Amino acid sequence: MKLCKTCVLPSNFPHVVFDNEGVCSACRQFVGKKRLARIKAEYKRKFERVIKDTRSRHSYDLLMCYSGGKDSTYALSLLKRKYGLKILAFTFDNGFVPDRTYINIRNVVEKLGVDHIFFKPRFEVLKKIFNAALKRNLYSAKTLDRASPVCTSCMGMVKYSALKTAIEKDIPLIAFGWSPGQAPVTSSVLKIDPKMMKSMQAAIKPPLSKVAGKEIDGYFPPDSYYRKSANFPMFVHPLELFPYNEKKILAFIKGLGWKMPSGIDLNATNCLLNSLADEAHIAKYKFHPYAGEIAALVREGYMTRREGLAHLPVKKSAKVLSAVKKKLGI
Amino acid sequence: MNDAKKLGIKDELKKFIINNYLLGAKNAKISDDDSFLEEGIIDSIGVIELTNHIQRTCGIKIHVAEIVPQNFDTLNNLEKYINRKLHSK
Ligand SMILES: [Zn+2]
Numbered sequence: 001m002k003l004c005k006t007c008v009l010p011s012n013f014p015h016v017v018f019d020n021e022g023v024c025s026a027c028r029q030f031v032g033k034k035r036l037a038r039i040k041a042e043y044k045r046k047f048e049r050v051i052k053d054t055r056s057r058h059s060y061d062l063l064m065c066y067s068g069g070k071d072s073t074y075a076l077s078l079l080k081r082k083y084g085l086k087i088l089a090f091t092f093d094n095g096f097v098p099d100r101t102y103i104n105i106r107n108v109v110e111k112l113g114v115d116h117i118f119f120k121p122r123f124e125v126l127k128k129i130f131n132a133a134l135k136r137n138l139y140s141a142k143t144l145d146r147a148s149p150v151c152t153s154c155m156g157m158v159k160y161s162a163l164k165t166a167i168e169k170d171i172p173l174i175a176f177g178w179s180p181g182q183a184p185v186t187s188s189v190l191k192i193d194p195k196m197m198k199s200m201q202a203a204i205k206p207p208l209s210k211v212a213g214k215e216i217d218g219y220f221p222p223d224s225y226y227r228k229s230a231n232f233p234m235f236v237h238p239l240e241l242f243p244y245n246e247k248k249i250l251a252f253i254k255g256l257g258w259k260m261p262s263g264i265d266l267n268a269t270n271c272l273l274n275s276l277a278d279e280a281h282i283a284k285y286k287f288h289p290y291a292g293e294i295a296a297l298v299r300e301g302y303m304t305r306r307e308g309l310a311h312l313p314v315k316k317s318a319k320v321l322s323a324v325k326k327k328l329g330i
Numbered sequence: 331m332n333d334a335k336k337l338g339i340k341d342e343l344k345k346f347i348i349n350n351y352l353l354g355a356k357n358a359k360i361s362d363d364d365s366f367l368e369e370g371i372i373d374s375i376g377v378i379e380l381t382n383h384i385q386r387t388c389g390i391k392i393h394v395a396e397i398v399p400q401n402f403d404t405l406n407n408l409e410k411y412i413n414r415k416l417h418s419k
Pocket of ligand 1: 295
């Protein structure tokens with residue numbers, strides 16, 4: 001297996017071919033940094049227009065999906081301090097939140113002055129889901145390019161439980177702290193038709209139901225929530241519309257009382273399950289689940305190739321791994 | 331519009347969806363009236379990728395309000411929608 005000479009994509013990455021010069025098709029098709037900067041500027045204007053139009057009309061302007069990791073911490077501070085939004089931070093606790101992350105969350109929300117809620121699904125339900133997702137892909141093949149089936153399961157539950165909460169609390173915007181490379185920039189400001197959103201739920205809810213039955217129904221908005229199209233929340237992930245530099249972000253959030261938890265890796269600074277999920281993904285599909293995301297960061301100039309490569313070995317702590325396996329009954 | 335012109339819109343989209351979303355599935359195939367939303371083939375990021383792909387290959391501008399199941403749910407509906415857009419250009 002070889003790696004792209006420009007980014008860090010491996011030659012066995014799905015949907016990617018290499019040319020004679022050892023450069024991957026994703027790099028060859030890349031629109032270029034200049035054009036990308038123009039697209040980002042256009043979406044930043046859209047984002048600021050949306051903020052202007054929705055601000056101060058509801059008890060909260062925005063629900064922030066706040067994992068407590070480095071990126072969502074930075075995004076939260078940006079939305080609060082730069083835009084002065086009234087924010088409800090929402091943390092989905094998947095049972096593998098490091099102890100230090102709880103302290104980080106408390107420090108950050110207190111320092112920034114935002115309201116915060118935890119949503120912690122019953123662990124017996126999550127345990128069934130994670131065990132199934134460690135063994136096989138529950139979702140469409142394409143999701144493997146972006147994340148391990150374990151992460152896709154969690155993200156799906158985060159997204160829809162956040163949507164449910166936002167609808168119930170009449171919050172017009174839902175934000176994610178995705179770094180550049182995690183989602184297309186054209187999805188950074190997204191108004192989705194409620195009927196479409198309901199249909200798209202089919203990509204995630206039925207596979208989860210197959211594993212955990214009706215237990216997961218409470219994590220998704222009931223059908224009636226999709227019938228009203230007025231005030232249906234919009235989705236934003238603003239981080240990639242701003243300069244993004246991992247080292248600077250880590251230094252900045254230190255000032256908010258955020259410290260790196262031990263036993264985790266840089267790709268997911270908020271989840272103890274991540275290393276095990278990465279390992280299972282690599283064993284099965286032979287490429288790192290973060291390869292696509294890291295390759296995009298390198299390609300788009302947010303990271304040097306050397307920094308990108310440093311993200312790809314699975315950094316695992318034997319102690320964490322065995323505690324995680326024990327909790328999952330493996 | 332290269333492939334879209336050579337293959338016809340529907341076949342080009344079929345190729346895109348099979349290559350990108352059904353890869354690895356045994357006997358990957360999709361009929362013109364299969365709902366790729368209800369079948370869970372395409373998720374929210376997938377819809378955005380599909381939208382970008384159509385805009386690029388067919389040279390049309392898709393408005394977010396048009397991303398609705400009536401237009402995006404099956405190959406037949408997508409083809410009708412794209413043709414409507416092409417003719418109104
Ligand atoms: Zn490359």
